[in-house]
Amino acid sequence: MNGGALLQGALAGxxxxxxxxxxxxxxxxxxxLVRVVxxxxxxxxxxxxxxxxxxASELGLPTWLATIIGILVGALLSGIIGWVAATWLSExxxxxxxxxxxxxxxxxISLSFILFGNKPQxxxxxxxxxxxxxxxxxxxxVTVVMVLLAIVVAVACSILLRRTTVxxxxxxxxxxxTTAELIGIAAKPLSIGVWAVTGAISAITIMVIAxxxxxxxxxxxxxxxxAAAAAxxxxxxxxxxxxxxxxxxxxxxxxxAQIPAxxxxxxxxxxxxxxxLLLWSQRKEVWDAAR
Amino acid sequence: MKKRIAGLAAMTAVAALAxxxxxxGDGGGDGAPIKIGSxxxxxGPATFPEASAAAQAVFDRANADGGVNGHMIExxxxxxxxxxxxxxxxxxxLVGSDEVVALVGGASLIECEINQDYYAQEGVYSMPGIGxxxxxxxxxxxxxxxxxxxxxxTLTLLNGSENLGxxxxxxxxxxxxxxxxxxxAGVERWTEITGKEPLFVDDTVPxxxxxxxxxxxxxxxxxxxxxxxxxxxxxxxxxxxxxxAQGWDDVTFLFLTSVYSENFAAALDWTGGGVHVPAEFYxxxxxxxxxxxxxxxxxxxxxxxxxxSQGGYLAATYFLEVLEGMDGDITRESVAEAxxxxxxxxxxxxxxPYQFQKVAAQDFEPGAWPVVLKxxxxxxxxSAEDWLMIPAG
Numbered sequence: 001m002n003g004g005a006l007l008q009g010a011l012a013g014x015x016x017x018x019x020x021x022x023x024x025x026x027x028x029x030x031x032x033l034v035r036v037v038x039x040x041x042x043x044x045x046x047x048x049x050x051x052x053x054x055x056a057s058e059l060g061l062p063t064w065l066a067t068i069i070g071i072l073v074g075a076l077l078s079g080i081i082g083w084v085a086a087t088w089l090s091e092x093x094x095x096x097x098x099x100x101x102x103x104x105x106x107x108x109i110s111l112s113f114i115l116f117g118n119k120p121q122x123x124x125x126x127x128x129x130x131x132x133x134x135x136x137x138x139x140x141x142v143t144v145v146m147v148l149l150a151i152v153v154a155v156a157c158s159i160l161l162r163r164t165t166v167x168x169x170x171x172x173x174x175x176x177x178t179t180a181e182l183i184g185i186a187a188k189p190l191s192i193g194v195w196a197v198t199g200a201i202s203a204i205t206i207m208v209i210a211x212x213x214x215x216x217x218x219x220x221x222x223x224x225x226x227a228a229a230a231a232x233x234x235x236x237x238x239x240x241x242x243x244x245x246x247x248x249x250x251x252x253x254x255x256x257a258q259i260p261a262x263x264x265x266x267x268x269x270x271x272x273x274x275x276x277l278l279l280w281s282q283r284k285e286v287w288d289a290a291r
Numbered sequence: 292m293k294k295r296i297a298g299l300a301a302m303t304a305v306a307a308l309a310x311x312x313x314x315x316g317d318g319g320g321d322g323a324p325i326k327i328g329s330x331x332x333x334x335g336p337a338t339f340p341e342a343s344a345a346a347q348a349v350f351d352r353a354n355a356d357g358g359v360n361g362h363m364i365e366x367x368x369x370x371x372x373x374x375x376x377x378x379x380x381x382x383x384x385l386v387g388s389d390e391v392v393a394l395v396g397g398a399s400l401i402e403c404e405i406n407q408d409y410y411a412q413e414g415v416y417s418m419p420g421i422g423x424x425x426x427x428x429x430x431x432x433x434x435x436x437x438x439x440x441x442x443x444x445t446l447t448l449l450n451g452s453e454n455l456g457x458x459x460x461x462x463x464x465x466x467x468x469x470x471x472x473x474x475x476a477g478v479e480r481w482t483e484i485t486g487k488e489p490l491f492v493d494d495t496v497p498x499x500x501x502x503x504x505x506x507x508x509x510x511x512x513x514x515x516x517x518x519x520x521x522x523x524x525x526x527x528x529x530x531x532x533x534x535x536a537q538g539w540d541d542v543t544f545l546f547l548t549s550v551y552s553e554n555f556a557a558a559l560d561w562t563g564g565g566v567h568v569p570a571e572f573y574x575x576x577x578x579x580x581x582x583x584x585x586x587x588x589x590x591x592x593x594x595x596x597x598x599x600s601q602g603g604y605l606a607a608t609y610f611l612e613v614l615e616g617m618d619g620d621i622t623r624e625s626v627a628e629a630x631x632x633x634x635x636x637x638x639x640x641x642x643x644p645y646q647f648q649k650v651a652a653q654d655f656e657p658g659a660w661p662v663v664l665k666x667x668x669x670x671x672x673x674s675a676e677d678w679l680m681i682p683a684g
Binding site: 005008009011012015016019119121123129130136137138140142166211212213214215216218219220222223253254256257258260261264266267 | 497504505526529532534536538
C-alpha cells in the first residue's frame with residue numbers, strides 16, 4: 001500500500017465528502033436557528049429529486065425546468081414540516097422537535113415507493129464528466145461542485161447571520177425565542193423560511209449527486225447518518241467545522257476502502273466517527289458530574 | 292400504546308383464525324381445492340413481487356380451464372417483508388394453518404435459510420420461482436427454478452474470460468449475511484474450469500452503498516480490465532456511474548441476472564465496454580416464440596417482464612405438470628412423492644431440464660444466456676447464439 005493509492009482514495013472520497021458537508025451545514029443551520037435536528041433533511045432532497053425526474057420523464061418538461069420545480073418541491077416539503085414544528089411544537093424541547101422529523105423521513109420514503117416505485121431513477125445528469133485529474137484520479141465536476149457548494153453555503157450563511165438584519169433576527173429567535181417575539185420579530189414566517197431554504201439546498205445537493213451514485217430512495221435518505229456525524233464535529237453549532245467534518249468523513253471513507261486490512265470497517269465509519277467525537281467531547285467530564 | 296398494539300395483534304390473530312375457519316386439510320377429497328402457497332419479499336428495501344404474481348397468473352389460467360383433474364387451485368401469497376420474524380411467521384401460516392401441499396413460485400430475500408428446517412420437519416417441498424439466499428441451494432426440500440446467484444457468478448466470469456476473452460478480471464463482492472463462502476465457491480469453480488485466477492477479490496464492497504468511487508478507483512488502479520460484481524440493480528447503477536465519472540472508458544462490467552431489466556437499461560446511457568450478464572432464463576428483451584406464452588400471459592395480467600416473472604411462471608408451469616401426472620388424492624405426502632420421482636421437464640426457456648431431486652442436490656449443469664447492454668443503446672441484446680453452460684466438474 002503506497003502513498004499514491006491513499007491519495008487517490010482520499011480524492012475519490014471527496015465527492016461524498018462534499019455531499020456530507022453540504023448536508024451537515026444545513027443540519028447545523030437548522031439546529032442553530034430553529035432548534036431541531038432534522039432527520040428528514042436528506043429524504044426531503046431525495047423526494048424533490050425524484051419529483052424532478054418524474055416531471056422530466058413523465059411530463060416531458062425540459063431538464064432545467066424540472067430541476068427548478070424539484071428545488072421548489074424540496075423547499076415546499078421542508079416548509080410544511082417547518083410549519084408543523086412552528087405551529088404545534090414551538091415551545092417543545094429540541095429532542096421532541098427532532099423526534100417529530102422521523103415521521104416525515106419515513107413518510108417520504110414510503111411515499112416515494114408508492115409514487116415512484118422502489119427502483120433507482122433514471123436521472124439525467126446536470127453535471128457530468130471529469131474536471132481534471134490529480135495523481136491519476138479523475139476529479140469529476142460533481143466533486144468540484146459539491147466541495148465548492150459546501151464552502152459557499154457555509155460562508156454565505158455565516159455572512160447572512162452576522163451582517164444582515166434577517167440574520168440578527170434569526171439569531172435572536174434562536175437564542176431567546178420569547179423575548180424576540182415580544183419585541184415584534186415574526187417567529188413563524190422566519191423559522192418556516194429557514195426550513196424552506198435548507199429544503200431547497202438539500203434538493204439541489206441530491207440532484208447534483210444522484211446521477212453519479214446509487215439513487216434509490218433508501219440510500220439517498222440514509223445520507224442523513226454520515227451528514228449528522230459530520231455536523232457533530234462542529235457540535236451542531238459551528239458551520240466551518242461541519243464542512244471540515246463532512247470532507248474529512250468522505251476522505252477517510254475513501255482512504256479506508258484502499259486498505260484491505262481495515263476495509264471491513266468502512267460501513268461503520270460514520271458510527272465510529274460519532275463515538276470518537278462523543279468520547280473526545282466528554283473527555284474532561286468527571287463520572288459523577290456527567291451522570 | 293404497546294398494550295393497544297398487542298391487543299390489536301391478538302384481535303387480528305383471532306379474526307384471521309376465524310376467517311381461515313381452521314380448515315383441517317382433509318386431503319383432496321372429491322372437488323376439494325388444492326392449496327399452494329409461497330413466501331415472498333413484497334415490501335421492504337428490496338422487493339420481488341413479480342414471481343408470485345406470475346405463478347398466480349398461471350394458476351388462474353389453469354382454474355379458468357377447469358382446474359387440475361377437477362380440483363381448483365387456491366394459491367396464497369404471503370409477504371415476509373424481508374424480515375426474519377415475518378418470514379418465520381409466513382411459513383407457519385402457510386404450512387401450519389393453511390396446510391398447503393407445497394410452496395411454489397415465490398421469491399424471497401431470506402426465506403429459504405430461515406425456514407428450511409421447518410419445511411424438512413413438516414415434510415413440505417418448496418419450488419421457489421427465484422431462489423436468492425444460500426438456503427435455497429443446500430437442502431433437499433427446496434429446489435428453485437433458477438440457477439441462483441452463486442452459479443451466476445461462475446457463469447458471468449466464464450462469459451468474461453471465455454466468450455469475451457478478457458483477462459485481468461477483478462471480483463468485487465457485496466456480502467449480505469452469510470453468502471461470502473458461496474460466492475467464493477462460485478469464483479473458485481471458475482478457476483477450476485479455466486485455470487484462471489481473478490486479479491483480486493474485494494469482498495468488502497458495501498451492500499446498498501451510496502458512492503462506489505473508492506472501490507472503482509481501487510480496481511482501476513490495480514489494472515482490472517473487467518469487474519465482476521454481484522450487486523443488485525441500484526448498486527450496479529452506482530458502480531457504473533462511478534466508473535463513468537472516473538473516465539474509465541474501457542472497463543467491462545460482468546454483472547448477474549438481477550440487473551437484467553428494462554429499467555436498468557433505461558437508467559444507464561453509458562456502460563463503458565458494456566454490461567454483460569448471463570441471463571438465467573431465455574432473454575426476454577427480444578421477441579421470439581420461446582417466451583411467447585409467458586409474455587402474453589404477463590401482459591394480460593399486467594405483470595412486469597423480468598427474470599423474476601419468468602421464474603414464477605416456470606415454477607407454476609412445472610408444478611401443474613407434476614400435479615396433472617398424479618393419480619389418487621393430492622395431499623402433502625403424495626405431492627412430495629410425485630416431486631421426488633418426477634421425470635425431468637424440458638423447457639426452451641431454461642438451459643437445463645428441471646428435476647426436483649437433482650436441482651435440490653445442485654447436481655445438474657447450470658446454464659445461462661449471455662446478454663449485453665452496450666453504451667448508448669439503452670437496450671439489452673443477445674451476445675451469444677446459445678446457452679453458456681457450466682461444465683459438470
